[in-house]
Amino acid sequence: MKDSVLRMEHITKKYKENAVLMDVNLHIMRGEIYGLVGNNGAGKTTLMRLIAGQSFADEGSIYLFDSNEEKKNAEYRKRMGALIEEPAFHLGMTAGQNLEYFRIQFGIPEKNRIHEVLSMVGLKDTGKKKVSQFSLGMKQRLGIALSLLHSPELLILDEPINGLDPAGILEMRQMLLMLNRKHNTTIMISSHILAELENIVTCYGFLSRGRMLEEITSQALAEKCASFLNIFVDQPEKLCRLLEKELGYKDFKVYPDQCIHLYEGLEDGNKICELAIRENISLNGLEKRRMSLENYYMKLVEEC
Amino acid sequence: MLNYMRSEAYRLIRDKKIWILFFVFGVLLSSVVGVLAYFQNYAENFPYGNTKFALSNIYASLTMLLYVAGGFVLLLNDGDKTHVYKNSIAFGIKRSTVLLGKLLVQAIIAVFSCLVLAGFYAFLCDRFLLHSDVGEFNVYWNAIFSGSLGLLAALTGVYMFMMIADTMSLAMIYSVAAIVVVPTMLNLLGRRIVILNIISKCFPYIAMAEYSNHTLTFEVTGRDTFTTLLTGFCWLTGFLIFGMILFKRKEIR
Numbered sequence: 001m002k003d004s005v006l007r008m009e010h011i012t013k014k015y016k017e018n019a020v021l022m023d024v025n026l027h028i029m030r031g032e033i034y035g036l037v038g039n040n041g042a043g044k045t046t047l048m049r050l051i052a053g054q055s056f057a058d059e060g061s062i063y064l065f066d067s068n069e070e071k072k073n074a075e076y077r078k079r080m081g082a083l084i085e086e087p088a089f090h091l092g093m094t095a096g097q098n099l100e101y102f103r104i105q106f107g108i109p110e111k112n113r114i115h116e117v118l119s120m121v122g123l124k125d126t127g128k129k130k131v132s133q134f135s136l137g138m139k140q141r142l143g144i145a146l147s148l149l150h151s152p153e154l155l156i157l158d159e160p161i162n163g164l165d166p167a168g169i170l171e172m173r174q175m176l177l178m179l180n181r182k183h184n185t186t187i188m189i190s191s192h193i194l195a196e197l198e199n200i201v202t203c204y205g206f207l208s209r210g211r212m213l214e215e216i217t218s219q220a221l222a223e224k225c226a227s228f229l230n231i232f233v234d235q236p237e238k239l240c241r242l243l244e245k246e247l248g249y250k251d252f253k254v255y256p257d258q259c260i261h262l263y264e265g266l267e268d269g270n271k272i273c274e275l276a277i278r279e280n281i282s283l284n285g286l287e288k289r290r291m292s293l294e295n296y297y298m299k300l301v302e303e304c
Numbered sequence: 305m306l307n308y309m310r311s312e313a314y315r316l317i318r319d320k321k322i323w324i325l326f327f328v329f330g331v332l333l334s335s336v337v338g339v340l341a342y343f344q345n346y347a348e349n350f351p352y353g354n355t356k357f358a359l360s361n362i363y364a365s366l367t368m369l370l371y372v373a374g375g376f377v378l379l380l381n382d383g384d385k386t387h388v389y390k391n392s393i394a395f396g397i398k399r400s401t402v403l404l405g406k407l408l409v410q411a412i413i414a415v416f417s418c419l420v421l422a423g424f425y426a427f428l429c430d431r432f433l434l435h436s437d438v439g440e441f442n443v444y445w446n447a448i449f450s451g452s453l454g455l456l457a458a459l460t461g462v463y464m465f466m467m468i469a470d471t472m473s474l475a476m477i478y479s480v481a482a483i484v485v486v487p488t489m490l491n492l493l494g495r496r497i498v499i500l501n502i503i504s505k506c507f508p509y510i511a512m513a514e515y516s517n518h519t520l521t522f523e524v525t526g527r528d529t530f531t532t533l534l535t536g537f538c539w540l541t542g543f544l545i546f547g548m549i550l551f552k553r554k555e556i557r
Contacts, residue, residue, distance in 0.1 A: 052394035054556040077396030085557065088388045090315060097318065105311035106395055146391060156394075 003066045005030050005154050005186045006051065011060035013046055013210075020046050024060070024212045026205055028154075028188055033180055035201035036190040037297055042207040044190040045085055048158050051188075052082045065153070078106075081152035083160055087143025091132035095123050095142050098131060099149060106150050117145040120175060122168070136163035144172070148179075155179070157189045161196060173200055194293040208301045225291040229262040229269065232285035236260050239281050246275060253299075258284075308397060308405035316413060321379050329421050336361065337428040344434060356436035358429045362422075363447035363519045366454070366512040373414065373455045374462040374479055380410050381466050390556045403551050407463055414459055415452075422448050443519050450515055450529045453536025454508035458483050460540050464547030468554060484509055511535040 006028040013021040021043045028034045038044045049055040050062060053074065063069075064076035089098045099114045118124045121141040131139065140163045147155060155176075161169045177200055179185040191197050197204075204221060206213040216224070233239050236254050243249040243262065251263040265271070269286055276283040291299070316322060337358060344353020351357075362369075389402045426444060462479040469475035487507030494501025504510045515532045518524045 049556075052390075053396070054390050054393055056553065056555075074396045074398055077394065080394070080396070082391075082394040084390075084394065088390055090388055092320075093315070093318060101311050101315050102391065102395075104314055105307055105392060105397065107307045150395070 003030050004028070004063070005065055006188070007063040007066075008047075008051075009061050009063075011047070011050065011057045011062070013043075013050065013055070014058050019210055021050075021057070021210045024207070024210070025215075026212060027215065028186060028203070030153075030186050031180070031184050032186055033176065033200050033202045034186075034188045035197040035204045036188060036207060037194060037197065037204055037293070038190070038207035039301075040192075041209075043210045044207055045158055047207070048082070048084045048156050048188070048190070051156055052080075052084055053077060054084065078150070079152055080154040080156065081147030081150065082156040082158075083140075083143040083147045084156065084158040087139050087146070089131045089139070089142060089146075092130055094128055094130055095126045095134075095145075098142065099146060102146055102149060108150055113149060113151075117148045120148065121145045122171060137165060137168060140164060141168070151183070153184075153186060155185055155187045155189075157187065159191055160189065161191060161193060169196065176200055194297070198293050206297055206300055208304065211304070213300050213304050221293075221296065225293070225296050226263055227266055227288055227290050229260075229266055229272070230285070230287050230289045231260040231262060231272065231283070232258060233260065233276060234258065234282040234284070238279065239276060242275055242279060242281075243272070247271060305401050305405055308392070308401050309409050312406055312409040316380065316409060319380070322413065322417075325376070325379065326417065326421075330424065333421065333425045334428060337425070337432050341432040354434040354436045355429045356438055356440040358433055359426070359440045359444040360520065362425070363444050364516045366447060366451045366516045367509055369451060369455055370458045370483060370509060370512065373458040374483065376414055376417075377410060377459050377462045377466065378472075378476070380413075381406075381463070387556055393556060399552055399554075400548060403464075403467060403547060406467075407460060410463065411456060411459060415456075418448070418452075418455070439522065443522060443524065446524065446529065447515065447519055450524075450532040451512050451536070453533050453540055454512050455536070457508050457536045457539035457543060460543040460547070464543050464551075467547060468550045483507075505531070506535055506538070508532070508535045508539050 004027060006026065008024060008026040011021055011024040011026075012019065024043070024047065026047070036044050036047070046055065050057050051064075061070055062073060064073050065079060067073075067076060090101065093101065095118060096114055099117065100111075103111070103114060115124060118126075121144050123138065123141050123145060126134075126138070131142065134142065140160065144157070144160055147157070161172055164172060173196065176187055176189070180187055180200075189197065189201070198218075201218055203215065203217050205215045231239070236258050240252060240254060240260060243252060243260075247265060247268065249262060249265050253261045255261065262272075266288060269288075273283060273286065275281075340353045340358055343350045389406070392402050393399060422444075426441065430441075461483055462475070465475040465478040465482075466472070469478060487504050487509040490500050490504035490507070491510050494504050505514070511532045515524065515528050518528050
């Protein structure tokens with residue numbers, strides 16, 4: 001049976017009078033790759049900063065590694081690696097020196113661990129180049145290397161593919177999958193590039209305006225991401241009235257680009273065409289599609 | 305704590321700024337002695353080429369060393385605009401360990417630097433200048449001893465403000481206000497209001513200034529030494545507690 005590596009209960013965080021997180025509950029089980037999805041300002045980074053101890057919740061509790069004592073969180077954080085917001089390093093030192101600094105600090109006895117993690121992120125050839133001369137992508141890679149330095153059981157990554165080129169994104173995905181499958185590392189990852197999350201995540205948490213809308217496994221999400229008919233017409237409002245009146249369809253949504261998403265009657269394309277022609281509505285396109293993660297999230301936000 | 309201090313020592317030893325500072329101060333002190341010795345040897349009736357004058361530049365201006373202590377901390381922490389210690393906290397290192405660990409290493413380096421440079425200066429004066437033989441070396445070393453806690457208090461104060469304030473500019477403003485401006489204002493107002501005069505003497509800046517004044521006439525008493533040490537100790541403790549309390553709940557970005 002899987003055990004819990006992170007449990008957040010009724011978390012509320014306010015900055016002055018502005019609530020950035022409100023009654024958030026979150027659960028991550030061992031071995032999961034948890035994707036935290038939310039738009040800008042949803043509270044993803046704030047949530048991760050609370051987990052990392054860089055900020056404090058005004059209400060609620062955080063439990064790490066199935067513990068029931070928040071006081072021990074500092075100790076349990078030694079089993080956790082984190083890359084939150086911009087990676088922070090001593091700019092006048094090289095990549096190796098920065099990692100050596102943290103290796104000493106974390107009490108890691110194996111010196112060759114530095115070379116290992118630098119190889120994993122593709123930075124083993126930076127030599128004497130100081131971090132001040134690194135590109136954003138290189139700093140991001142170094143941040144990931146640091147989060148892996150002590151072989152953590154739980155990895156918290158806040159938009160780790162920021163600044164990475166396509167090859168880097170692919171390497172990152174492969175590395176995270178390897179860590180999860182080979183070492184059973186639990187990963188919590190946030191990203192704006194939802195297509196990337198879809199490739200690796202096993203469980204999602206949807207956050208919007210400081211509230212956790214839903215936590216769902218990728219399997220359940222796939223079932224929920226219903227197919228729909230994508231209908232392009234010149235008079236969408238008129239067609240919608242007719243769909244409801246003539247065919248009894250009520251589960252549809254109109255988009256600004258004169259597009260209707262119809263979630264029922266998926267095999268009735270012919271009937272819809274006939275209706276449009278009969279009522280002199282110009283039909284520009286009709287196709288069957290599946291809801292993307294972005295659309296699912298947007299629909300969830302609107303419903304809530 | 306030990307691991308943290310070792311990592312900080314590793315970082316600071318590799319920081320060129322410390323070595324440049326050593327070199328600059330070494331050159332400065334050598335230049336002072338060099339100029340005095342030159343004029344002592346080549347100018348007629350030059351009254352300043354002696355150990356008393358040279359050493360009095362230090363013991364009669366102890367408050368100047370407060371600025372040096374503050375500047376030293378600013379220099380060592382200048383590169384941490386990105387708050388590298390947030391990685392340490394995310395790893396589970398306690399905030400108190402981060403705060404005290406960094407401070408201790410910097411204080412040790414500061415004390416070591418101070419002693420080495422003070423010794424170097426005393427050596428140069430002894431070697432190249434005319435000996436005044438009025439007990440100036442005793443006054444010099446007593447002054448350094450008496451001012452040590454005040455200097456450490458200034459170093460601690462600047463460091464704490466840097467760790468707590470949101471920007472470097474704010475940290476500098478708070479530091480200068482707490483260490484120099486407030487005691488100076490109190491001292492000035494104290495010329496009219498007695499209680500303020502007494503309060504001003506509780507600040508290291510004023511205590512060290514008064515100590516320095518007494519060194520000029522070689523009238524330093526045990527009470528002066530005790531007062532200077534005590535004010536330094538109280539403010540050092542005060543800054544430590546103040547810093548620990550505020551840093552514990554600081555939002556780290």
